[in-house]
Amino acid sequence: MPDDRDMLDERSIKVLWAVIHSYINNPDPVGSRYVTRKYAFDFSPATIRNIMADLEDMGFLSQPHTSAGRIPTDKGYRFYVENLMDEMEENVSVHEELIESLTKRLDDLREDIYTLLDETTRTLSTHSHYLGIAVSPGPDGSTLRRIELFPYSDDRIAVILFTNEGIIKHKILKNSFSFSRNDLNKIARYLNREFSGYTIKEIRRCLFDEMARDKALCDSLISRALSLCGDVVACYGSNVFISGLSEILELPEFSDVEKVKELSRTIEDKHAVIKLIDSLANEEGVQVIIGTENTIEEMKAMSIIASTYKEGDKPAGVVGIIGPTRMDYSSAISLVDVTARYLTKILDEGGRQWRRER
Amino acid sequence: MPDDRDMLDERSIKVLWAVIHSYINNPDPVGSRYVTRKYAFDFSPATIRNIMADLEDMGFLSQPHTSAGRIPTDKGYRFYVENLMDEMEENVSVHEELIESLTKRLDDLREDIYTLLDETTRTLSTHSHYLGIAVSPGPDGSTLRRIELFPYSDDRIAVILFTNEGIIKHKILKNSFSFSRNDLNKIARYLNREFSGYTIKEIRRCLFDEMARDKALCDSLISRALSLCGDVVACYGSNVFISGLSEILELPEFSDVEKVKELSRTIEDKHAVIKLIDSLANEEGVQVIIGTENTIEEMKAMSIIASTYKEGDKPAGVVGIIGPTRMDYSSAISLVDVTARYLTKILDEGGRQWRRER
DNA sequence: GCTTAGCACTCCCCATGGGAGAGTGCTAAT
DNA sequence: ATTAGCACTCTCCCATGGGGAGTGCTAAGC
CATH class of the missing domain: 1.10.10.10 (Winged helix-like DNA-binding domain superfamily/Winged helix DNA-binding domain)
Known part of the structure; x- marks a missing residue:
């Protein structure tokens, strides 16, 4: 204004x-x-x-x-x-300390983004004394790197999905057919050729189109491969990580137990949190949502500082801080900014060799 | 007494x-x-x-x-x-409802024990209105079912570990050698032949012995296989799941914020919780720890009801309830009992075909 | 016309104190 | 051995009132 x-x-x-x-x-x-x-x-x-x-x-x-x-x-x-x-305010960059702490705690974890994000929320919360929050890449943030299949038991097969962002998802599928290991290898090769480099969301849409169009086409191995892939891709969702409850309880804002209950109810509801955060997922840079600007009733007394981290130049997930409206915005914002950039850098290093031109 | x-x-x-x-x-x-x-x-x-x-x-x-x-x-x-x-008290079996709820929520998840346990804690907490807690099988509760290896990037390989309990662990290993897919298959076959059916702990010990004894023996593929296996097995640990904070905050015991802080600090410290629970891991049946019988200072006002769930006839992990000493022991105990049995049953169904005579 | 001193007023906070209520321990009677 | 009666204790609640911090307004000063 x-x-x-x-x-x-x-x-x-x-x-x-x-x-x-x-x-x-x-x-x-x-x-x-x-x-x-x-x-x-x-x-x-x-x-x-x-x-x-x-x-x-x-x-x-x-x-x-x-x-x-x-x-x-x-x-x-x-x-x-x-x-x-x-x-x-002259923006005091005490962030060497933060970066050091991030490096120390996160460097070993770059291959497993879930642990990475979990640790990130811990670091955020200890540095800010507010809640640290992170959302992992969802279907449109994750790019398929590779898919692997193998038999798990007589009627089940194991599917392992790798993404550029370091997400590894596994799923056991119950299948009416029984595939030989050879079949599975063939299917995996086909799926990798076809889909690696695309985001999960693109793959979903693509599968949908394919299946609609080629109902007639009955190369049975391919159609089975597609349906297999569909099963896995269907349940791909974001994960939410939050930590630092004991930090934020130290604030005088939470000397009233009712407030604590309200907060704990809200953050136990992952869906609400995802909804809350997802609206920010496509914005550039650090977002600030103050109190009532928020859509969730129980969070009207809280502010959210969040930023997307990216894989390549595509937004992947979100990291941030949740605290009372009476928040130290200045340091919270740079804290989130630095953290998001750091994650982006880690993903960049891990993903460079794999990124595929299209 | x-x-x-x-x-x-x-x-x-x-x-x-x-x-x-x-x-x-x-x-x-x-x-x-x-x-x-x-x-x-x-x-x-x-x-x-x-x-x-x-x-x-x-x-x-x-x-x-x-x-x-x-x-x-x-x-x-x-x-x-x-x-x-x-x-x-005539033990009112309102537990049809519980079993139904368990069945409904857990049946689809039997292949992924982490999600399964997470959901279990949710069910436990909504039914008891206390904290639900679960610990996944640790090194001596998990039996290796299968190990799979494949190349991940130039200098990294992906290792996927399946256990009888439905745990799937993955790890990316940085390796100084570069293995061909063929090598990896060979190694995997060897490791599976050698180690499947043993617990992670046994494998650890076995690896240790082997390496000490056969330093001379230099079949390089085998020794690499062993060191690979060692890397993966080394970081195998229990996971802790806790939920229901907002349930337990409703109790008058927690109208004092200090108590809430104390509790939230304690349950944020997974290590403390594991230590607390692990002592029960080898006992049969439902364990009850009341107030000061507890070893953790911050938990002296709480009671713990816990029971191991088993895989085959070997204790795998622990589920339980944490509540105030003023707890409804009767229903908490049967709740935990029923839940542990249910988990045991699920594991049994999943694992039967795989259990190997030794 | 902007600034300021002065003052009456408002509202929170907290310490104080008394009264009601619940429950005990003791004693004496049954 | 049980119980009625009674004095006593302690908490909880509420009303009361003074102190303090801060305001808004008005009138005087620069």
């Missing part, structure tokens, strides 16, 4: 920033006297009071009750994130 | 049972008047008071403060679990 930006003079902006800055560090309503003293304004508390009253009228601040100090509204935080954060 | 049993006459036992029964349903200290009325004793409150005072002297009950009612001690619960539970 560039309008808002224009509505505020230098002085108001400074006051708004001071209130938010103070409130982020300490969740007490901020009073006029405190602002003048702590932030060394050349005005008396009375002047600051007038300014704060104006800011409240404009919707940037609010009062818990008459005769308490002001606290930022979601709109206030939004303004802060968009206009104030960078210019008011 | 058979001594205790003898120390208590019929009447005292009835009172003890009444106090525990009442307290389990409602966490208020139980008074003498309440006991006489609610449990239809033929004595006056004064008599009950005397009995309760005796029970307190013997350590079965305690008072939060003078002039409050009595609450059970851990020793009281222990006595209840060992002597009173079965005889005082």
